Amino acid sequence: MTGSIWTLGEIADITGGALSGVAPEDAVGGISIDTRTLESGDAFFAIQGVSMDAHRFVPAALEKGAAAAVISAGEADRAIRVPDVLEALVALGRAARGRIGAEVPVVAVTGSVGKTGTKEMLRLAFGAGGAVHASAASYNNHWGVPLSLARMPADSEAGIFEIGMNHAGEILPLTAMVRPTIAIITTVEAVHLEFFESVAGIADAKAEIFTGLVPGGTAIVPAGSPHAARLIAAAEACGARVVTFGAEGADVSLVEVDEEGVIADVFGTRIAYELAPGAHIAHNSLAVLAALSVAGRDVFEGAAALSAWSAPKGRGRRVRLRPAGGDAVLLDDAFNANPAAMAAAIAALGRVPAKRRIAILGDMLELGPSADDLHRGLAPLLVDADTRIVHTVGTMTKHLRDALPFDLRGIHADNAADLIARLDPIEAGDAVLVKASKATGLSVIVDALESRYGMERRDV
Template identity: 45%
Template structure:
């Protein structure tokens, strides 16, 4: 940045508030635990707590100023509603930038695609690409990510998520993307929808915020492709599809597993053919990479440089990170950390990755999946086929909702069914041995990240 991210005068102008003093901020947060020197702290009021209670803590950590709805003895901008002020700050940040904005949503792969897209663009214009961090993709995370965006960046990649219809419609109107990606549509959050077609319609809301002449990037191989295309056409979007089947605009012509476990891909883009490597294993990551290249091309980035960046990407903590565990006797076991979340589609994809690992024994530590509604039992039982196909030697099933899978695996795969993450960790420690590969995956609510941390992972 050539100057401060926000001055008190600019904050007041954006929010309609009143500044108590002059100050300048280089960062923005609403979590007092994340405050760093020079940050702006926004004191949000939530159902469980009130950010105003943490103002002293925020300033002790170096906050430059705050947005508050009650006058305080610190430099601040006084507003009527701090949540509305956060939204206004995000809107102002979007209005002042000339950056090309790329929005990312999808039932699976949002964060990984966002991170890959950031790496691909940043490789071409280092330090000039902004992105949402973590999974800040909801009604507070999206305006926060916008508010953190420097005015002079060249590109910005914003992740948007939803659990219910109408949520993306609101978020995309904040972001106003020039390029909008849907990674895929699957039965995630199905509890809140009549059927999967309803999820597709909710994901397609991202196109409602597209800037005039914007590009919609759509998964060609998805069963809801026609529905997504129709929604994009209704917004007069330019449509680019990606996938592995004939007819996709951006298509994988040939794939080959590399000696290190990644995938060498030859792809047809809109304007050229490109060969590149996806550093991490998995066909789902090849699909995400095609979406990334489609977006880079649509945004005017350098696709050749983007291909180099894809080869260098490692797995994210909770989303494919890998590490070795010392099991004694000079031997190690491989841990594949997919603990961040789970749904039927991502379970199948990661089990397929486990099945291709050239190891002595494959262990699947699987936590129950949430928000599947009345179909939960069928979805859990349906995991038996990919577990068996992956050649899993031992399955550790965590949570009461895994009972249908336990029944389906009877007599086919050795397994143990335990109530919680602590019991799963205890059992894993008794049986883990050299040459094993362990996939750890489940919904956030199961808490499998604690198992990863206990084994020495979760460093990022």
């Protein structure tokens, strides 16, 4: 434990819990729901999920040094007993948000693509101007958001939160907890179509984030989206100020982007900054600059901090492989996939200088009745990117394979392990893209390639 963000007495008061075996003044350094990452001095919230009841891990949490376990069943030597553990976490998250001053910017970000990357850019950019608290990893659902809030220190000078959804109505309670001063939608794309009748319905669901804005809050909207007018109308209906980004004529627009960085126009002022290559990354960085400007932060300082940004594992990370005879590049984008993200990743592959471009693609999930056509639609993008070999994994990618020119068709496998066993060696000069929806498990292919060929991470 490096510091205290709560006392056990405060947690008990906020959650209506009863202390057992601990003192009210005992300090709490963090909030945990996972014993694998729990640190000594954390309060462990034993959440009961659909498939797992964390009460079974309470002894392990206390053995690792948890200050106390927040429980609703069983017994523990050091405990706060509450009626419902998840509701207790929500109450603590709301209290954490409530103790942050009105002058502190609190940014919430959602979107079909780019939420986590944009959140990490916001962390860097706002961190240049003071202590910033941000969601860890992709903690953007009904337990991740209150957990992220509950971890926010009282002296934070900015708060950055990611909010996700795959059904209408899911964002409403999450944005109500966060109460952002600034709300960003990165994109609206054809994702989760299994649960929506149209992309317009997805836009409406994303726009729910504006309902949580504090009075006088700002909505940041992608001007180039076909649904921009719909998003703007929803924001204005919530009383928000609207700022646009991305397209020419937007409040914050892209002037130039290349391998060295970006030049942006921010409310009429040109700002140049270094950033990892990728048009979609540059696009999302514009939303970050818009948020900095709205919050009254030094935009030049925040933009300069983006030079330290690199894609997280599974989200476009670039890794240098070392096959016999030289180097190769692995584009690790195995965490998630939808048609828009696939298109961006394939375009990124096409921009990498290479002797051979190889794509290893798995199923895109939750696309509903149009899934077959959406998989087939990737074929011309792969041809345009000068891809030499396309390996496919899963059920839906069979439709992609059938749509490919015969000479591009590589191995088709039912699962990732099968493909690993049959995969031809990577050669010097290759560029390899691995991308699929997370549930297809293609991350094990990334791990296998890194293990087989060694690796040196490239933060580019």
